[in-house]
Amino acid sequence: MKIHIIAAIAENNAIGKDNQLLWHIKDDLQLFKKTTLNHVIIMGRKSYESIGRPLPKRTNVVVTRKRDYQPEGVLVFNSLNNAFAHFEKLGEDVFVIGGGEIYRQSVDDAHELHISHVDTSVEDADTFFPKVKWAEWQEEESEAYEASPENDFGFTYRRYSRK
Ligand SMILES: NC(=O)c1ccc[n+]([C@@H]2O[C@H](COP(=O)([O-])OP(=O)(O)OC[C@H]3O[C@@H](n4cnc5c(N)ncnc54)[C@H](OP(=O)(O)O)[C@@H]3O)[C@@H](O)[C@H]2O)c1
Secondary structure, rough: OOOOEEEEOOOEEEEEEOOOOOOEEHHHHHHHHHHOOOEEEEEEEEHHHHHOOOOOOEEEEEEEOOOOOOOOOOEEEEOOOHHHHHHHHHOOEEEEEEEEHHHHHOOOOOOEEEEEEOOOOOOOOEEOOOOHHHHEEEEEEEEOOOOEEOOOOOOEEEEEEEE
16 A cells, blocks of 8 residues: 655645635646546545535545544544555555645655645745655656646646655
């Protein structure tokens, strides 16, 4: 079982503000969809509420410490480790899709990172991607996208695997 992390990160590691994303980037949303479709996606309760619904054609997993939390169409776990253990037993890869708290707890266990490096810095963000020890990661793939009417900013998608 592989743990993948997928995130769109500003130059200063910002990823969110007021429980929302910091941008609208259509090409990144499409990339996210293509990468995660038919897979297991794991997210924190706050990111789930920000999205507001289960994402179609994926096994949606939400982690929360709340005991009575059960929105329709998602699997709920009371700890991130229990969620990982469940899919480890099934031999299924998982994609950790955020947010900041969940990335922080999974980056040291992840096998692959799918990062969209967004060409901007957002100083008033309130949520950040954790520091990555880049020396431990090898770049496997890279593709640049331009800003456009549908992409607020240009970005470079890079896939990294653990060395
Ligand atoms: N740029 C990107 O790629 C990207 C991707 C995803 C999200 N985001 C942004 O990130 C922000 C949300 O991130 P966030 O850090 O505030 O919240 P989050 O990580 O989405 O969710 C945090 C919540 O997850 C639950 N949780 C965390 N660790 C847990 C554990 N070990 N066991 C059980 N439950 C656990 C808790 O829920 P309870 O409080 O219910 O117990 C906690 O309050 C938003 O702005 C969102 O738009 C950005």
